[in-house]
Amino acid sequence: MIQTLDMLAETASQTAGPYVHIGLMPSYTGNGQIYDLELGQSPISDGASGEIIEITGSVYDGMGLAMRDALIESWQPDARGRFAGQDGADPKVTGFCRFAADATSGEFILRTIKPGPVALRDGRMQAPHISLWIVARGINIGLQTRIYFEDEDNSGDPLLARIEQPLRVETLVAKKTDAGQYRFDIRLQGDGETVFLDI
Amino acid sequence: MLDDGPLIPRNRALHPNPFDPGYKTSVARSPHLPLLAMDSSASEETGPTFGHGQLGALDNNLILNWTRGAAPAIGERIVMHGRVLDERGRGVPHTLVEVWQANAGGRYRHKKDGYLAPLDPNFGGCGRTLTDAEGRYQFLTIRPGAYPWPNRGNDWRPMHIHISVFGHSFGQRLITQMYFEGDPLIPLCPIAATVKDRAQLERLVSPLDMANSKPLDYLAYKFDIVLRGRRQSVFENKPEGV
Numbered sequence: 520m521i522q523t524l525d526m527l528a529e530t531a532s533q534t535a536g537p538y539v540h541i542g543l544m545p546s547y548t549g550n551g552q553i554y555d556l557e558l559g560q561s562p563i564s565d566g567a568s569g570e571i572i573e574i575t576g577s578v579y580d581g582m583g584l585a586m587r588d589a590l591i592e593s594w595q596p597d598a599r600g601r602f603a604g605q606d607g608a609d610p611k612v613t614g615f616c617r618f619a620a621d622a623t624s625g626e627f628i629l630r631t632i633k634p635g636p637v638a639l640r641d642g643r644m645q646a647p648h649i650s651l652w653i654v655a656r657g658i659n660i661g662l663q664t665r666i667y668f669e670d671e672d673n674s675g676d677p678l679l680a681r682i683e684q685p686l687r688v689e690t691l692v693a694k695k696t697d698a699g700q701y702r703f704d705i706r707l708q709g710d711g712e713t714v715f716l717d718i
Numbered sequence: 719m720l721d722d723g724p725l726i727p728r729n730r731a732l733h734p735n736p737f738d739p740g741y742k743t744s745v746a747r748s749p750h751l752p753l754l755a756m757d758s759s760a761s762e763e764t765g766p767t768f769g770h771g772q773l774g775a776l777d778n779n780l781i782l783n784w785t786r787g788a789a790p791a792i793g794e795r796i797v798m799h800g801r802v803l804d805e806r807g808r809g810v811p812h813t814l815v816e817v818w819q820a821n822a823g824g825r826y827r828h829k830k831d832g833y834l835a836p837l838d839p840n841f842g843g844c845g846r847t848l849t850d851a852e853g854r855y856q857f858l859t860i861r862p863g864a865y866p867w868p869n870r871g872n873d874w875r876p877m878h879i880h881i882s883v884f885g886h887s888f889g890q891r892l893i894t895q896m897y898f899e900g901d902p903l904i905p906l907c908p909i910a911a912t913v914k915d916r917a918q919l920e921r922l923v924s925p926l927d928m929a930n931s932k933p934l935d936y937l938a939y940k941f942d943i944v945l946r947g948r949r950q951s952v953f954e955n956k957p958e959g960v
Contacts, residue, residue, distance in 0.1 A: 527805050527944045531918040532733045533895040534741070534909060535880065538828040542818025542844045542880055548828045553783055553842045555774050558814070559766070581746035588830075594765065594888040602764040615766035622829075639759050640724075650761050652891050657743030659734035659912050661891060665761075678756055687751075708750050717728060717753035718762045718889055 532661065535654035539590050540619060547619050559617035562593060562631045567611035569598025569632035574666060574693055574701045577625045578653060581708030585625030588655050592617050593629055593666075595649040600635030633668065639677060646676040648691075653705065663716040666703050667692045678716075687714050723949030725758040725889045726805055734912030741908045742869055762889030763948070768814045770848060777846050780819070780859035784842030791841035793822030793860025795936040798896065798924070801853045802883055805947035809853025815943075816882040817857055818844040824865030824875075833865055858936065864903055876903035876910065885945040896941045897923045 540547040546557055563571075578589040593616045596602045597609035618627050634647045646667055653662040667673050669692050682688050690713040693701035705713045736748035776783040781791045798817070802810040820826045820843065823835030827843045841860065849855045859879070866874050878895045885891070897904050904910050904923065913919040930938035 525807065526947075527803060527807050528732050528918065528921075529728065529805060529946055530892065530894050530942075530944045531913045531915070531922060532892060533880075533912070533922070534734075534744075535882075535893045536909075537830055538818065538826045539880070539893075541826060541828050541842075542816050542882060545842070545844055548830075550827055550842055550844070553844060554777065554846075556772050558768060558772060558846075581748075581750075584746075586747070592891070594761070596760075602760060604764065604767060613766060637760050640757075645759060645761070648761065650888055652888070654893055655747065657741070657745075657747035659736050659738065659741070659744055659748070660730075661893060662749070663762075663889070678754070681754060681756060707747050712749060712751050714751075715749050715753050717730070717755040718725070718758050 532659060534656060534659050535590065535661075537588055537656040539654060543590060544617055544619055559592065559615050562595065562612065562614050562616040564611045564613075567597070567632050568609050570699065572631060572633050572699045572701060574629040574631070574703050576627055576703040576705060578620060578627070578655070578705045579707065583709070585620070586655055587620050587622050587625045589620040589627070590617065590654050591619070591627060592652045593631070593649050594652075595631065595634040596637055598632055598635050600637045643677050644675065645678065646673040647671050662707070663718060664705065664713055665691055665716065668695070668701065669693065670695050682714055690714050721806065721948040721950055723951035725762060725887060726947050726949055727755065728946060732915055732918050735914065738908075738912045741912055744912070758887075758889050763887045765884060765886055765888040765890065767812070768848065768884075773846060773848065778855075778857045780817075780841070780843065780845045780857060783845060785840050789840045791821070791860050792838050793841075795858070796861050797856055797858055797930065797932075797936050797938045798879060798941060799854070799856035799927075799930065799938060800941040800943065802849050802855065802885070802943045802945065803853060804885070804945050809849070809851075810885055810945060811849055811851045811853055813849050813853075813886065814846060814884045815849060815855045816844070816846040817859070817879050819859065819862040819879045820865060822860050822863050824863030835863065835865065861898065864901075869908055873908060874903050874906065876901040876907050881941075881943065883943055883945060887946070887948075890945040892943070892945060894943070895922060896939075898939060899923055899925045
């Protein structure tokens, strides 16, 4: 009998289901009275350094329908690339936000600051990006992806450089629509399928 | 040895297949192209933290939190408790655990749930807590009812509680569901059946825990949750090629 590794297996994911808002965003479904403070309402507070931006988009299913029940979490550093809790991080940036597709239009809006670049362990710099995690009914394990920005230099980004089909890089790049305004649509399947990550 | 290397890559065979025709909604909501894998960076290894100052005293008491202590919810009183661990078996301290569930009749307090069973005026259906220094958590709640849902002709969800866990890294983020020992609906459920590894599915079923039940008050069910761990970093942090 060979030695054992003494490792545990990660608990299996299960879909967040159609009623995920009850648990993570109770005010979305009219249950806001249950908590004094709902978590993740904004990734920044007044006085955060950096450019305030708004990212608008929809999550589309494989038939091209905007999903009206998707819930998204975002995680990002401050304008200088420091995450909350790291030395010198902007105390006005928690970096974490929860937002949901509108129940009628299916559109989401993320209001935040443009993040700074973050280095890999080996020192290579990643272009500014926001990490996303998407859950909904029918999604059996939360989907990871990233928002990059078309008005940043993404040419040296190590993750984007690993995407085999260059056309697919575009699925991770938010389009600038106006000053401080971006559009970022997420397609779960089919034409223009977003690059999802296993990181 | 420090666990400050990259996150251990996910073994996706232990998770549901995103595309599972038995769960019809997954058919159009599952990526068809391969995921892009890469070593994690600070973007995935850091994550949000939450403090006790952000939570309320009744947040982990679903029997009382909807009415702010004024009147208890109807149902079979239970304590759901366990530990949040990483793949190395170490407790994950001070991390946020959130739960949501149907009431005792199988009805959710959500604008999109129109099931026949009535709402309980004293039950909201969500709770949250932080794990302690050893990764332990607990909730006082009522056992949720089973309920029918539109999928195949006559599908029912077994009794279950949804659980969301953060860990210390955004890349550890996990949502799962806890089932109850002995529920005959578990083997019939297409959502439970998205987990193909039998041992993994059984680990989603909480055993009745009489030792932690309180006489004349509540039953207990134990549910441990394992999140991804980190690589040990002795040979990490070196420039490429060195």
